[in-house]
Amino acid sequence: MPSRLINFRYTVPASKGVELEHEIKEAGYLADGFMHFPDGCNALVHVRVRLAIRGTIIQIAPIEDDYIALNDATINFRIDEKVEVKDKILVEIINYDSVNPHTISVIITWSKERR
Amino acid sequence: MPELVRIWSVTPRGVGRKDYSKAIERQTESVVRSWQDDYQEAKVMLDIPPGSSQTEEIDIGVDYVVLLYDIRLVTEINVLIGLEIQEQTVTGEWTTLYKQFGYTRIIDKISRGLPVFRTYRVIAYNFSNVPIDVVFSASGVITTRESYELEVISGAS
Numbered sequence: 001m002p003s004r005l006i007n008f009r010y011t012v013p014a015s016k017g018v019e020l021e022h023e024i025k026e027a028g029y030l031a032d033g034f035m036h037f038p039d040g041c042n043a044l045v046h047v048r049v050r051l052a053i054r055g056t057i058i059q060i061a062p063i064e065d066d067y068i069a070l071n072d073a074t075i076n077f078r079i080d081e082k083v084e085v086k087d088k089i090l091v092e093i094i095n096y097d098s099v100n101p102h103t104i105s106v107i108i109t110w111s112k113e114r115r
Numbered sequence: 116m117p118e119l120v121r122i123w124s125v126t127p128r129g130v131g132r133k134d135y136s137k138a139i140e141r142q143t144e145s146v147v148r149s150w151q152d153d154y155q156e157a158k159v160m161l162d163i164p165p166g167s168s169q170t171e172e173i174d175i176g177v178d179y180v181v182l183l184y185d186i187r188l189v190t191e192i193n194v195l196i197g198l199e200i201q202e203q204t205v206t207g208e209w210t211t212l213y214k215q216f217g218y219t220r221i222i223d224k225i226s227r228g229l230p231v232f233r234t235y236r237v238i239a240y241n242f243s244n245v246p247i248d249v250v251f252s253a254s255g256v257i258t259t260r261e262s263y264e265l266e267v268i269s270g271a272s
Contacts, residue, residue: 006117007116010119014127015127016122017121018119018121018122019119019121020117021118021119022116039135039136040132040134044131094125096126097127098127098129099131100133101134103134
């Protein structure tokens with residue numbers, strides 16, 4: 001079963017927030033995802049993942065209008081959403097650390113068929 | 116590849132560490148480990164005339180030291196008040212350790228503790244044009260002079 005890893009990796013400068021976007025090129029399913037917080041973040045870097053599906057934005061990690069902030073941790077989350085061409089994955093990373101930049105990785109797995 | 120579509124500034128909430136740096140943290144112990152006990156003091160100062168002050172002397176004993184962590188001076192009406200804490204030196208002079216002003220109340224937390232020896236003076240100022248009553252209260256720990264010098268002074272060096 002063909003699958004691809006969509007890599008959102010970004011070094012966010014101190015006291016900045018960023019939003020990364022990936023447009024789906026081929027219809028399929030988003031199976032699951034990972035996010036990694038390096039040691040040093042001290043729960044000051046907040047991350048959320050949203051999908052823009054047919055124009056509607058839904059938040060998938062975490063639920064509701066919230067963020068995940070950890071230190072030296074990798075978590076995986078189940079998505080299980082059908083996506084079409086031009087749907088978007090939106091990853092928001094906010095670095096509340098006043099001094100240090102932090103590199104956060106979010107990886108989303110796309111597959112042709114539902115797993 | 117994902118694209119950066121938005122970047123904005125945020126108000127920082129703290130300081131982390133450089134990614135994957137080692138956590139080297141230094142800790143100092145402000146708590147005296149030898150004999151110590153809770154210290155509480157409260158004084159009511161009644162009818163302080165307008166534009167004047169009232170002084171209370173609080174004796175804590177020759178061989179004792181008090182570390183004040185919480186200090187408050189409260190009155191009932193919204194007027195400017197002042198609080199001064201003085202300590203007596205070995206030569207008998209009074210020196211100011213703490214001075215603060217505020218409307219209605221002065222509430223202060225001194226995280227490292229304000230050390231006072233033997234006797235200290237509390238001076239409440241009334242900057243209004245009416246007489247006021249105030250309540251001074253303080254809490255902290257009391258220890259012996261010997262413990263203080265052994266644990267706090269030599270421990271901090």
